Amino acid sequence: MSLLRRLAGRLLPAAAHDAGRWVVLDVESSGLNPNSDRLLAIAAIAVRTEGRQPRIALGDSFEVVLRQDVSVADKHNILLHGIGVGAQRQGVAPAAALADFKRFIGHSPLLAFHAAFDAALILRACDAARMHRPRNPWLDIEPLAAAVYPTVKSRSLDQWMATLQISCAVRHQAAADTLATAELLLKLWPGAVREAGGELTFAAARRLAAQRKWLPQ
Amino acid sequence: MPAAPQASPSASSQPSPSLLGNLRAELMRHPPFAQMQPAHVDRFIAAAEQVYYAPGETVMTPADGPPTHLTYIRQGYITGRHGDDDKTPGFEHEAGALFPVGAVMGARPVTANYRAHEDAFCLVVPAADVRALAADSAPFADFLAHRALKYLELSRRAVQATFSSQTLAEQSLETPLGQLELKTPLAVPPQTPLAEALALMHDRRIGSVLVADEAGAPLGILTRYDILGRVTLAQVPLSTPIAQVMTTPIRSLTVRDTAQDAALLMSRHGIRHVPVTQDGRLVGLVSERDLFAMQRLSLKHVSTAIRAARDVEAMAAAARDIRHLVRHLLGQGVAARQLTQLISHLNDLLTERLVEMLAQDEGVDMARACWLAFGSEGRSEQTIATDQDNGLVFVSDDPERDRPQWLKFARRVNEALDYCGYPLCKGNVMASNPLCCLTADEWSRRFANWMERGEPEDLLNASIYFDLRPLAGAAALATPLTELVERTASALPRFIKQLAGNALRNRPPLSWLGGIETREVDGRAMVDLKFSGTAIFVDVARLYALAHGVTHTGTRERFEALGPLLRAQPQESQAWIAAFEYLQMLRLQVQMAHGDVAPANPNMVELDALNDIDRRMLKESFRVGRRLQQKMELDYQR
Numbered sequence: 001m002s003l004l005r006r007l008a009g010r011l012l013p014a015a016a017h018d019a020g021r022w023v024v025l026d027v028e029s030s031g032l033n034p035n036s037d038r039l040l041a042i043a044a045i046a047v048r049t050e051g052r053q054p055r056i057a058l059g060d061s062f063e064v065v066l067r068q069d070v071s072v073a074d075k076h077n078i079l080l081h082g083i084g085v086g087a088q089r090q091g092v093a094p095a096a097a098l099a100d101f102k103r104f105i106g107h108s109p110l111l112a113f114h115a116a117f118d119a120a121l122i123l124r125a126c127d128a129a130r131m132h133r134p135r136n137p138w139l140d141i142e143p144l145a146a147a148v149y150p151t152v153k154s155r156s157l158d159q160w161m162a163t164l165q166i167s168c169a170v171r172h173q174a175a176a177d178t179l180a181t182a183e184l185l186l187k188l189w190p191g192a193v194r195e196a197g198g199e200l201t202f203a204a205a206r207r208l209a210a211q212r213k214w215l216p217q
Numbered sequence: 218m219p220a221a222p223q224a225s226p227s228a229s230s231q232p233s234p235s236l237l238g239n240l241r242a243e244l245m246r247h248p249p250f251a252q253m254q255p256a257h258v259d260r261f262i263a264a265a266e267q268v269y270y271a272p273g274e275t276v277m278t279p280a281d282g283p284p285t286h287l288t289y290i291r292q293g294y295i296t297g298r299h300g301d302d303d304k305t306p307g308f309e310h311e312a313g314a315l316f317p318v319g320a321v322m323g324a325r326p327v328t329a330n331y332r333a334h335e336d337a338f339c340l341v342v343p344a345a346d347v348r349a350l351a352a353d354s355a356p357f358a359d360f361l362a363h364r365a366l367k368y369l370e371l372s373r374r375a376v377q378a379t380f381s382s383q384t385l386a387e388q389s390l391e392t393p394l395g396q397l398e399l400k401t402p403l404a405v406p407p408q409t410p411l412a413e414a415l416a417l418m419h420d421r422r423i424g425s426v427l428v429a430d431e432a433g434a435p436l437g438i439l440t441r442y443d444i445l446g447r448v449t450l451a452q453v454p455l456s457t458p459i460a461q462v463m464t465t466p467i468r469s470l471t472v473r474d475t476a477q478d479a480a481l482l483m484s485r486h487g488i489r490h491v492p493v494t495q496d497g498r499l500v501g502l503v504s505e506r507d508l509f510a511m512q513r514l515s516l517k518h519v520s521t522a523i524r525a526a527r528d529v530e531a532m533a534a535a536a537r538d539i540r541h542l543v544r545h546l547l548g549q550g551v552a553a554r555q556l557t558q559l560i561s562h563l564n565d566l567l568t569e570r571l572v573e574m575l576a577q578d579e580g581v582d583m584a585r586a587c588w589l590a591f592g593s594e595g596r597s598e599q600t601i602a603t604d605q606d607n608g609l610v611f612v613s614d615d616p617e618r619d620r621p622q623w624l625k626f627a628r629r630v631n632e633a634l635d636y637c638g639y640p641l642c643k644g645n646v647m648a649s650n651p652l653c654c655l656t657a658d659e660w661s662r663r664f665a666n667w668m669e670r671g672e673p674e675d676l677l678n679a680s681i682y683f684d685l686r687p688l689a690g691a692a693a694l695a696t697p698l699t700e701l702v703e704r705t706a707s708a709l710p711r712f713i714k715q716l717a718g719n720a721l722r723n724r725p726p727l728s729w730l731g732g733i734e735t736r737e738v739d740g741r742a743m744v745d746l747k748f749s750g751t752a753i754f755v756d757v758a759r760l761y762a763l764a765h766g767v768t769h770t771g772t773r774e775r776f777e778a779l780g781p782l783l784r785a786q787p788q789e790s791q792a793w794i795a796a797f798e799y800l801q802m803l804r805l806q807v808q809m810a811h812g813d814v815a816p817a818n819p820n821m822v823e824l825d826a827l828n829d830i831d832r833r834m835l836k837e838s839f840r841v842g843r844r845l846q847q848k849m850e851l852d853y854q855r
Binding site for chain 2: 043044045048053054055056057058059060061062063064092096097100101104164165167169170173174175176178179182183186187189190
């Protein structure tokens with residue numbers, strides 16, 4: 001890698017990415033506070049964006065449960081995400097899990113519904129494991145959906161799924177939620193292409209989402 | 218409940234096992250995945266990419282060249298249409314379907330324009346992966362090779378799976394007790410005084426009382442036979458709790474045990490009642506009499522009962538047994554052809570016996586007459602809710618003089634049949650109608666008239682009377698009639714053409730997009746399985762049989778004989794038969810679902826009440842019917 005590229009990488013960490021492979025992900029956590037709760041599991045799935053239409057590559061998918069050393073479990077949340085204490089203890093050591101995750105995502109841009117939450121948990125987990133944070137660019141699907149359907153008042157993933165008639169095999173299972181989120185992206189795609197003026201690059205998608213954010217709600 | 222991801226302690230997983238698991242469960246609800254090994258289904262999923270088509274979006278066209286992918290529909294509809302105009306009929310693929318199988322396997326372009334009809338999520342699998350998987354998975358390969366016929370075949374295999382000639386010969390004692398209609402037993406708590414328990418037995422006229430604890434677990438039994446020895450002779454005061462005299466431990470069976478187990482237990486221990494439990498709780502009581510009643514419901518017993526019947530009352534009881542037997546056999550998955558044949562066979566027996574009995578009573582000589590069956594009975598394709606369609610041919614040098622006595626006799630037979638549960642024919646196609654009680658000459662003139670004139674009413678008559686079969690009396694008397702139909706019809710192209718035109722007025726209920734069209738009845742979307750289903754097959758089979766001088770009256774037998782004559786591929790004539798029999802079975806299921814009460818319209822089925830595979834087979838059957846009609850149109854309408 002040339003000095004210039006490395007320098008550019010420092011200055012513009014989100015610039016270099018795999019344009020044809022986007023990764024949609026979802027995390028399960030021990031609670032709803034991204035600054036204090038623990039990362040329990042990550043599921044991710046690749047969406048191929050080159051060619052006539054985006055395609056969810058089912059075989060190019062990933063899941064991992066992170067080993068938890070904390071013995072006290074939040075029972076209430078276990079009922080929601082379904083990862084029991086046993087499964088949490090049997091998970092993969094966080095450093096290995098996150099290394100696998102980074103290998104899986106490669107240089108792909110990362111997408112999630114309410115991405116800030118997923119990003120915060122993953123980046124915090126990297127810090128805790130004394131690992132480099134992944135520098136992949138992030139995109140929140142929620143404002144993108146709002147930009148494509150400006151009149152729809154949906155906020156949560158459940159509301160968007162209901163509005164766009166997407167079904168989920170097992171809600172609050174990271175893998176199933178990820179597929180539903182990827183399906184949401186596929187459904188938004190034609191409208192997003194129109195809004196972006198004919199071609200939806202990752203940068204264009206980010207512009208669309210950002211533009212929506214600044215509009216008065 | 219959310220399912221936990223399958224965590225593996227050493228490494229993360231790729232592809233995601235939870236994702237594969239969810240999709241595998243979804244795919245395995247449909248053929249061919251239901252028949253495949255889970256590992257092969259996983260391979261299909263891992264090779265797949267999921268795409269989205271917006272409503273109206275083009276999915277595939279002939280101009281695309283050979284398709285590179287096989288498509289599986291997870292959600293939504295894809296419709297196909299040949300050509301660009303809106304007039305040509307199309308077809309419809311729904312969730313669970315794989316397409317375009319022929320084009321992918323044959324590496325040729327598709328012949329239709331495919332379009333998403335609503336929001337559609339599809340899995341697309343590269344053709345190379347499809348072929349590689351087919352090389353390893355026999356059920357998958359088999360499905361790809363036979364697709365259309367496959368659905369029908371699967372259903373047939375499913376209904377025949379439990380069928381064996383043994384089932385027809387004798388009522389199966391292998392039936393689990395849970396499937397029998399068991400009596401709800403009288404159970405009392407253990408501390409109940411004898412006086413109270415005996416009073417209950419007396420009031421309800423029952424032979425035994427069960428003792429159960431609070432949770433419903435059976436503890437013991439006291440039967441009428443025990444009372445003499447243990448209560449009366451032992452002079453036990455009637456204030457004694459029943460627990461002190463009951464028989465324990467109790468011999469009980471579970472709902473999963475069979476009638477055979479119950480019979481063995483009874484004979485081994487000389488007991489007459491066996492309590493039946495489910496999860497340790499008492500749910501029923503099976504008695505020796507119940508098992509005896511089961512034995513009575515066998516083909517052999519029903520036919521013996523019919524032959525031995527001495528009066529109309531006994532015949533009516535036998536007719537009820539026929540219906541019970543059919544319901545039972547249908548429940549055991551016996552195929553439609555066997556069932557309709559069985560019903561017709563037993564109805565034949567019953568009619569024969571009635572004719573014989575009443576002829577003796579009326580003093581008429583059945584050596585000089587023949588009782589004829591028309592319509593569905595003539596074709597041996599009776600379902601449960603079938604009206605009478607019959608007639609009489611008699612020998613006479615002066616018909617006007619002899620007719621009244623035959624009419625009087627026929628009226629009694631018709632009324633007796635009605636009493637036995639075969640309703641009088643609304644169209645009056647019955648031997649007691651002077652127009653249906655004729656000499657062979659008179660019948661021949663009537664038949665010839667219809668063929669010459671070909672008015673709508675004549676064509677309707679032809680469709681009922683020409684499916685004719687001698688049933689009781691001198692069968693030879695019917696021969697001139699069958700021969701006339703056989704010889705004359707094929708020599709009258711005009712009549713055949715008129716018959717074809719008449720048959721084409723009734724079309725399978727498929728929309729131009731290929732979906733099933735329903736009729737709203739009481740706010741429910743219904744399909745008429747007879748009028749827009751079996752009748753189409755029956756009409757086409759009759760027309761070709763008449764045109765080609767085929768003498769069979771059964772629709773299946775007609776199709777079998779016609780296949781080679783019409784130069785149809787064996788696969789094609791098999792599809793005609795399979796589709797027809799599938800529709801017949803669905804009719805029987807609808808009729809049986811209503812129990813002993815005849816439903817208002819015994820041939821209507823609610824589309825939403827059908828499961829996925831039945832709905833798909835119904836559509837496929839209608840499609841076969843449409844192909845048959847198109848063939849008939851080509852042959853006789855140009």
